[in-house]
Amino acid sequence: MQIQPPAEPVAARPETPINPRAESPPWSGLDLLLIGLVLVVALFFFSSIFFIVSSSGVSAPEVRGNPGPLVIVPSMTLSYLAALGAMYVLVTRYRRRPFWQAVAWRWPNGWWVGYIVTGSMVAVVLGLLSRYLPIPKSLPMDRFFQNRQGAYVMMFFGVGVAPFAEEMLFRGFLYPVLDRWLETLLMTPRQLRRGCIWVLIAAGWGQIEHRLPLTWSLLLAVGVFLLTAALLGGRSLSPVGGKTHVVWLPGVVLVAWGLASRSIADRAFGSATIALLVLGCLLGLLSMFPPVQPSAAGRWGRFVAVIATSASFAMIHGEQLGQAWGPLLVLFVVGLVLTLARVVTRSVAPGFLIHVGYNLTLFTLLYLGTDHFRHLERITQ
Numbered sequence: 001m002q003i004q005p006p007a008e009p010v011a012a013r014p015e016t017p018i019n020p021r022a023e024s025p026p027w028s029g030l031d032l033l034l035i036g037l038v039l040v041v042a043l044f045f046f047s048s049i050f051f052i053v054s055s056s057g058v059s060a061p062e063v064r065g066n067p068g069p070l071v072i073v074p075s076m077t078l079s080y081l082a083a084l085g086a087m088y089v090l091v092t093r094y095r096r097r098p099f100w101q102a103v104a105w106r107w108p109n110g111w112w113v114g115y116i117v118t119g120s121m122v123a124v125v126l127g128l129l130s131r132y133l134p135i136p137k138s139l140p141m142d143r144f145f146q147n148r149q150g151a152y153v154m155m156f157f158g159v160g161v162a163p164f165a166e167e168m169l170f171r172g173f174l175y176p177v178l179d180r181w182l183e184t185l186l187m188t189p190r191q192l193r194r195g196c197i198w199v200l201i202a203a204g205w206g207q208i209e210h211r212l213p214l215t216w217s218l219l220l221a222v223g224v225f226l227l228t229a230a231l232l233g234g235r236s237l238s239p240v241g242g243k244t245h246v247v248w249l250p251g252v253v254l255v256a257w258g259l260a261s262r263s264i265a266d267r268a269f270g271s272a273t274i275a276l277l278v279l280g281c282l283l284g285l286l287s288m289f290p291p292v293q294p295s296a297a298g299r300w301g302r303f304v305a306v307i308a309t310s311a312s313f314a315m316i317h318g319e320q321l322g323q324a325w326g327p328l329l330v331l332f333v334v335g336l337v338l339t340l341a342r343v344v345t346r347s348v349a350p351g352f353l354i355h356v357g358y359n360l361t362l363f364t365l366l367y368l369g370t371d372h373f374r375h376l377e378r379i380t381q
Contacts, residue, residue, distance in 0.1 A: 022180060022183055023175070023176035023177075023179040023180050025102065025176035026095040026097050027090060028177065029177055032174060032177050034090075035173065038082055038083055039082065042078065042082035043076070043079040046079055047071065050071045050075050051071060054070060054071050068144065068146070068150055069144045069149075069150040070149075070150070070153065073153050073154065076161075077157065077161050080161060080162075083165070083169065084165060087099075087168065087172075091103070103172040103348060104172065104176075104347050105349055106347040106349055107349050108345065108347070108353070112353060115353035115354050115357065116353050119353065119356060119359075120357045120358070120360070122337055122357075123357070123359075123361035123365075126330050126334065129330075130326065130327075130330050133327075133330070135327055136322060136324050136327075139320070139327065141320040141321065145376050145379055147376070148374065151370075151373040152373065155367070158363055159359050159360050162355075163355035163359060166355070170309055170312065170335070170338075170339075171339060171342040171348050172348045174309055175306075175309045175339060175342060178309060179301060182301035182305050183298050183301035183302070184297075186291075186301055187291050187293075188291065189288075189289075189290075189291060193283075193287040196281075196283035199276055200276075200277070200280040203273050203276040203277050203280065206269070208220070209257075210269055267323050271323070272315075275311075309339045310336040313331065313332075313334075313335035313338070314332040317331055341354055366379070
């Protein structure tokens with residue numbers, strides 16, 4: 001009997017991503033939500049502490065109605081540090097990945113100062129173009145520049161803290177998740193329909209929470225949270241199993257959105273609701289078409305991710321700018337430049353340098369235009 005030689009082992013075929021340029025962060029939308037929750041809780045906690053400290057000798061309502069930079073800047077700085085700490089623990093301890101590699105932080109080779117110069121040029125060009133936009137002479141953020149001390153504190157925060165923290169939040173964590181999720185979404189009509197339903201539910205839920213009295217709003221949020229927990233328990237005990245986050249993640253998002261809606265001004269919240277309705281209708285319309293090819297899904301997903309990241313970046317500054325669309329449009333363009341730098345270089349560091357250059361130029365012009373912060377009344381002239 002002829003003995004057959006043992007067959008040579010077949011080499012495992014390496015998995016190749018559908019889109020080689022697709023982002024693949026080790027964290028998910030749920031992790032991103034938890035980081036956002038840490039940021040919100042930390043901001044509430046530290047703001048409360050600095051409110052109490054600053055209100056000594058001053059009426060508390062007066063401080064709450066006009067919190068200065070000595071309240072806002074320390075609160076925001078410590079809150080950003082808490083969020084960055086949560087990112088580091090999540091990536092290194094729970095995802096077992098090197099932190100700087102996972103967040104795509106690579107210092108640019110060559111003349112890195114060029115990115116700072118690029119940020120300065122963006123500031124100058126947008127400053128010239130903003131003359132043709134309806135920019136209000138007085139903005140809510142002007143109260144941070146009532147004296148030299150406040151102006152210097154804001155300069156420290158705007159150049160030394162905000163660029164790094166915001167680039168890590170938006171271009172380091174948010175954009176990769178959106179890019180991956182949207183590419184997958186566009187290839188699966190069923191998920192598009194599901195997304196359409198949840199977005200429309202969120203729009204209606206936010207309106208209810210925004211209009212209810214505080215007590216009823218909290219009770220309703222607690223009820224939804226308990227219902228979500230019951231669904232999670234039933235799903236986890238089901239013999240079929242499945243991805244439990246499909247059940248409870250939308251519920252947690254609804255609760256968070258409902259509670260956040262109470263702290264948003266009526267005008268800004270109305271705009272956010274309209275944006276959700278438009279997004280829901282768009283998802284429903286896209287679900288009627290055949291699945292998008294992977295290459296096209298990657299391009300369209302990245303396009304929407306860039307727009308959504310830039311819009312989110314502008315929206316977090318909405319209260320400081322009084323929801324005026326002229327300044328918000330300028331910040332949207334800034335966010336667009338920073339996000340495109342992240343897409344092209346596949347690194348967060350260039351956007352950080354551009355952000356530093358942009359803010360540094362604005363504060364330098366303000367410093368010179370107000371005679372070294374001695375005539376801050378010129379800001380509103």
